[in-house]
Each structure stands twice: as C-alpha cells, then as structure tokens.
Amino acid sequence: MALVILDPNLEGEAGHHLAYDMAIAREARARGEAVTIIAHRRFAAPAFEGVRILPHFTASTYAKLHDDPVTGAMDDWRHFNDLLQAELALLPRSEFGPGNAVLVPTATENHLAGYIGWMKGFDPVEAPLFLLHLMFPSGVAVDALGREVVEDPLRALFYRLAERAAQEEGPPVHLFASGGQHATEFSALFGRPIPPHPLPIRPEPGSPATAPHRALLFAGDARADKGIALLPDLVPRLAAAHPQWRWVAHVNAGSAWGQAKAAAEALASLAPSVPSLELAGGRLAPETYLALARGVGIALFPYDPVLYRRKSSGVLWEAISLGTPVVVPAGTWLENEARHWGAGHVAYADHSAAAIADGFAAALPRIGELAARSAGASVRYRAANGAAALIDQVAALWVRHKAAASLVARPRSLAIDLAKLEGGWHRPETVEGRAMRWAVQEPVIAFDWPFEEGWELDIAIASFFGADQLDRIAAQAGDMEVTQSWRRDGRGARLTLRGPGPGRARPRIELKLRLPYTYRPQNDARDLGVLVAGMTLGPVADGGIGTKDPMLLPALRITTSPAPEGGWPLAPGVVGELAAIPNRPVVLAFRLRCMGGEAPPVVALHLGGAVARLRVTPEEEAAWLGTALLPPAVLRGGGEQATFELVAEPGPAVTLIAAEAHALAGTTRPATAADRGSALPADPSPAPPSPPPPAAGPRLRWDLSKGIGPTEGPFPDIGVPAGVRWLVARQASLVVETNAAGPVQLTLRYRCLVPKQTMRVTVDGGRPTDVAIEGAGLRQAGEIVLDLMLRAGANALSLSFAGGVKEPGTGRELVLLVEQAEFRR
DSSP: OEEEETTTTSSSSSHHHHHHHHHHHHHHOOOOOOOOEEEETTOOEEEEEEEEEEEEEEOOOOOOOOOOTHHHHHHHHHHHHHHHHHHHHHHHHHOOOTTEEEEEEEEEEHHHHHHHHHHHSSOOTTTEEEEEEEEEEEEEEOOSSEEEEEEHHHHHEEEEEEEHHHHHSSSSSEEESSSHHHHOOOOOOHSSSSOEEOSSSSOOOOOOOOOOEEEEEEEEEOOOGGTTTGHHHHHHHHHHHOOTTTTEEEEEEETTHHHHHHHHHHHHGGGGTTTTTTEEESOOOOOHHHHHHOOOOOEEEOOOTTTTTOOOOOOHHHHHHTOOOOEEETTTTTHHHHHHHHHHHEEEEESSHHHHHHHHHGGGGGGGHHHHHHHHHHHHHHHHHSSSHHHHHHHHHHHHHHHHHHOOOOOOOOOGGGGOOOOSBBBOEEEEEEEEEESSSSSSEEEEOOSSSSSEEEEEEEEESSSHHHTEEEEEEETTTOEEEEEEEEEEEEEEEEEEEOOSSSOHHHEEEEOOOOOTTOOOOOOBOOOOEEOOOEESSSOOOOOOOOOOOOOEEEEEEOOOOSSSSSSSSSEEEOOOOOOOEEEEEEEEEEEGOOOOOOOOEETEEEEEEEEEEEOOEEEEEEEEEEHHHHHHOOOOOOEEEEOSSSOEEEEEEEEEEEEEEEEEEEEHHHHHHHHEEEOOOOOOOOOOOOOOSOEOOOOOOBEEEEEEBGGGGBBBBBEEEEOOOEEEEEEEEEESSSSEEEEEEEEESSEEEEEEEEETTTTEEEEEEEEOOOEEEEEEEEEEOOOOEEEEEEEEEEEOOEEEEOOOOEEEEEEEEEOOO
C-alpha cells in the first residue's frame, strides 16, 4: 500500500509546494504508508527526508503558452490537459495498484480534465483511490443571497466539462476544494456538494510575548500578482511614517523576470538606505522561514486585488495559524478568508503603495484588539486543519477502498495443463515418468489473464537442440510485445516469457512462439521443436528473484509491470531486483528504444546508494545497448538481493525492451609501460599442428581455436611486437586445456580498431557475459581480464563481437588483435 502524490508544481525546494507535499508525506509515513511524490522534471533530488521523489512532468499549473485574447485560454486548456494526460500515460501502472491512493494536491482547469481522463482509463476493480484538490478559482462566485454569479465564463466551462467526465463510468474520482470559499463555489458550479479538505499548512505559534514592532511586507517568490512592484515605493513611505517599526521582507527572485525582477533588484538596492528594512533572499530553510513568520506583529499583503479576487494564499493561512493580524486588499478571497476564521484584519481599497500604507496606519490604533481576535482565529484554524486531519479525511475513503479491493481476485501463480494445449503440439507422452509434450515449429499457448498487471510464463524445457534454437526464438501475443529470456537448467533449460496484462476487458491471451528450426530424428515422422515438461503462469512482480544458487547468479528481473504496448517506459523510472554474489563484479545490460529513433538521454542506474550512468551504444533495429559495471563495493552495499531503479533524464521518451545481468567475465584497462615491459617472449613461428605436451596449468590451444589468424609482426613503427594474432571473425572460439579444474584469470593484452567494441564470452555453453572494450587503435594497448571457471580437460570459450574492420586488399575482418595471453590462478 502506498500514497502517490502527483504534483507538477513541485519544481524545486522554494515555495509552498514542497512544504505542502512533505507535510502530507510525513503524516502518511507516520501511519505506516509508503509515499512517492511524482514531481516536475526540474526537481533535482531523487528523495527528500527519505521520501522518494520522481521527476517527470513538464508543465506546472502556472504555465501559459498562448497569449491570444480570443482563443488563448481555450488553446492553453486543450494543450496542457492533453500534455498532462499523455505524460500520465507514460507512468508505469505498477505504481498505481488497487490498494494505493493517488492524491493531486493542486489542480486547475488546465490540468483537471487530463487527470480525470487518465484516471477513468483504469479498470474500476484495479484502480487506486483517486483524490483531487481544487485550489484555484472556479470561475464563479456566490453572492450574499447564495446565488451563483459567473465571473469567468471560460474557466467555469472548463471546470464543468471536467466534472462531467468525472461522473462518467469508471473508477470514482473524489474532488475536494481548498477552503470553505472554494468549496462553496465549486458546489454551486457542479450542482453537488464539494467538501473542503483540511489544509496541511498549520504552523504553531511561538511562545506568548508582547507583539514586536516588526511587520511582514512580503514572503515567497517575487511575482507581479503578489504586488512585488509596489514595495520599492511602499518601504520608504512606511519607514518615514513609522520610524519605531522594522520591516521584514523575504523575496526569492531566483526565477523572477520582467517587472518582478526589476522590482526585486530595486528593493535590494534600497536596503542600505533604509536601516529598518530586513531583507532576506533566496530559499529559506523551513525553520528559518518559520522564525521569520513568527517574529512579526502584523502582516501586510500587497497582492493584486483583481488577480487575487478568488485566489487563495498559503502565506495568509500561515498568518492565521500563527495568530498574526493582517492587512489585506478589500473584496478578495484574502479578506473573506480572514473574516471566515475571525482573524483580526484591516482591508484597503486601492492597489497602491499609498492605500496599503493607509491600511497599516489604520491598524496601529487597534493592534491589541486585532491581535486578540487573531489569537482566537489561530485556535479555530489549527483545530480544523493540519496534515493529520487531511490524512484522516483520506483514510476514511481509503479504508473502504482497500476493503473492496481485497475482495477482488488478484493474480497468482498457477500451472498450465499441457494436455489442454491446442495448435502446434504433438501428442502428450511420458518421459522418465513425467508427462511431457513436444512442440512443433510454431506452438500456441492460450490462457486467460484478466489483470492489468503484467504476466510471466515460465516454461520448463527438458530437451532442445542447441542454444541457438532458444536464442532465436520469437514470441508474439497479438499486438502486445513479449520479452523473453532463457537459462540452462541441468540438462534442459527454463524459458521465461513476459508481457503486459490486458485487463478484464479482453483477458484471453494467445501466445504464439516460432522456433528457428526443428529436428526430425531417424525413424520418426515428427518435426520436433522443444520438449516441454511444464508451464507456470504468474504475475511478473510476484515474489523476488528467488534464486540463491551461485551457479545461477547473477539474476535480474524487472518488477515494474510492462506497458500495454510492451516494454517498460522510463517515465518516471523502472524498478527491478538484482541477486548477485557480492564479491564478484557484475555487468548489467539494458536494451533501450528511444522515441523517434533518437539517441536516448542520460540514463542513470540507482542501486545501493550509488548512481551510475549507463554507457549507451547503438544496436540494430533502432535499439541502443546501455551497460553498467557494478564493482563488488556497490554490490555489497545493496545486499545479496538489491532493488535498483533506472531513471532517464529529461529528453525523448525511452523504453526498456530487455535486461540481463552477467557475472563479469572480464574487465578492460589500458596497459602500463611496466605491463608492456614484462611481456612474454614472442613466438614468431606458427603453432605446430600437433598438441603441445601436457602441462599442469591452463594453456591456450591455438591449433584447436577458430576464427584466429596466424602469428604476425613485429611492426616497430607502431610498437606492435612479434607473435601477435588477429581475431578475424565476429564469432570465434578459444580452446583452453587444463589438468586441474578451478578458477583462473586469463589476461589478454589487445589492440582494437573499433572505437567501442563489445565482446560476449560464453564458457562451455554456460551463461554469457559481456565485456565492453575501449578501442584506441593499434598504437595503444589495453588489457582484458577474464574470470573463468574451468573444468579438467578442454574448455571452449565462445567469443562474439559487435563489430570489425575490413582489411584493405585482403578483405579480412579485423576484430581484435591479441598481443599476449597469460593465465593466473
């Protein structure tokens, strides 16, 4: 169970959004719920106070794109709602399970329809609890007689259209308004009760003391609608008229522009000439900001009365909660909210420095009375609000939602009856006392999966005809992409297929496999594909990796459910599990596809408190291979079974197609001068055709190896010694003989013409591992260190390379130049 907060307005640590979200998150975590905040892409930190934060969204509710006075509002409404719904669709459904709750703390008409459209796309029985908070004006007002007055027809229309979508079939969407005023207005607009939600902003007043002669003039980001432009004129007026008072302003001009930026700069230049002005800039730490807000006896709000006629303010709620009297523009939400809680307040009429100064002067003779009224308002406000009260409201709905979700059938593992398979199968037979069945070249496996969670089919194969038969197997399930992997299991293998859950609307999945070839034995009329001993169907994320057998490690699995169209979008991230032996390096390989065929942006791997950027190289079919080397220190930090996450930086959409983990069969490093000085004596003569005499240690059998050229050299002009050998085929093999089984290290000194070469190493048909090779040309040598587990006798090292260079004149493919080979136990 988890609470997911969707907040495109959370762009950084400045402003109210982080404080607002974190107040909710702290309370939810205190009650045992996990919390994830999905924020704007500009939010840099992956976590805050232990709360996971995923940067994802590209536009906040404050964004504006079109300025046309006739169509601009309509164009923005369509653009931002469509953009938001598209970005929500990229989020993995595994983040939104049926027992979770999804809270949107700030929604406007330019986002509301996008949220509701995405929410209605969930299967009602698989959907989380959806809650949206309406914080901004509705476009209507309610007069003294309770009548609805339309003030902004387009805004009211946009909200009404979103409300109609919320009432359509699908998962219920619970709407709440921020404060009683907005609740009344939205209730009138929608024609049904829209309750207010408690406000998490609830600072506690400081210890009782005589009200200081300090006044708050401004707090927060420098914005024109908050009246920052009036301050350069207002401050000298107040300082001259009331010399016994000090004037406090916090102005964060980090993202200010235009008129607001000019006013902030003018105010900063004014500070030296007004000693009574206390000016703070940038982002303040929460405790510093709270001390500033507590240390004033009155707060002035120079807000634009037109723009803030129906707009709420977190600074005003803070002042009411702290028991601070306020001076506010008349006829606005701010005046009405102060009156609603009974706070001591004075209203001014005109939006000018002179009017605000007059309002402050009118408040001074009544400051004792205003402070007493504000103290009572503080008690009333704090009794009704706070993060605990908000989570109580959420919990009342969440408990019922969890109870209903627990009654719905959930995915579980089950065996598929081989006898009931139809299409592409030979008759069942008994092999070694077990019921098994041979597949033909194109077997079909049909099953029901009425869930949105991805499925995983594990096929136990008792017999097959070579690794290439399973490497090249193709799987398809209608228009859904299916991913596959396999590993050896004794004399047989285990084939794992994964795909997205289609949901209850079309639960039937017809999985079609195509084998690259079959085999017809003598005296048998059948074409045999693979011999299947059993099948198990279950959810992708069910359980963990589940293997502790060192021979099967490392093992990797993606726990995020795949997207309906296949693969796992890295928006906001993909989560998986890695089981590995902590003292052996591991290479993780991820096959990626980028929207439009572009190169993917930076992709980072987070594991065990460490972050590694994937090294990305192009592959065939517009795909990209990203690899990350995990040294033992990182593996020990993550534990034997660690959770990792792949996250893409802002840019083109990236989808993960497949993922693998390999025990590091090799590492590469440039050869030092000392290494080159200790090279073994060169052997300029060709290898003899007969095997060498037996020796105790491991040795390379060049005479039995394939894809290897004869010895060449020396080439003194480029520093290449005698006795070097070119690997002249992308598919090559080395034969290693040894009299004693056990682990060894094979060091290959190499030179490479391919700038970024990849070598896949397979020992005796076991689990393949990839080695990334840096090619620096023939003048620079490097080393590959291969960790091998050899058996007594001959061992085959299959080498598969990504590329090569054609040699002019001969046409030979020059893949890798081996300068020296050396074994170490």
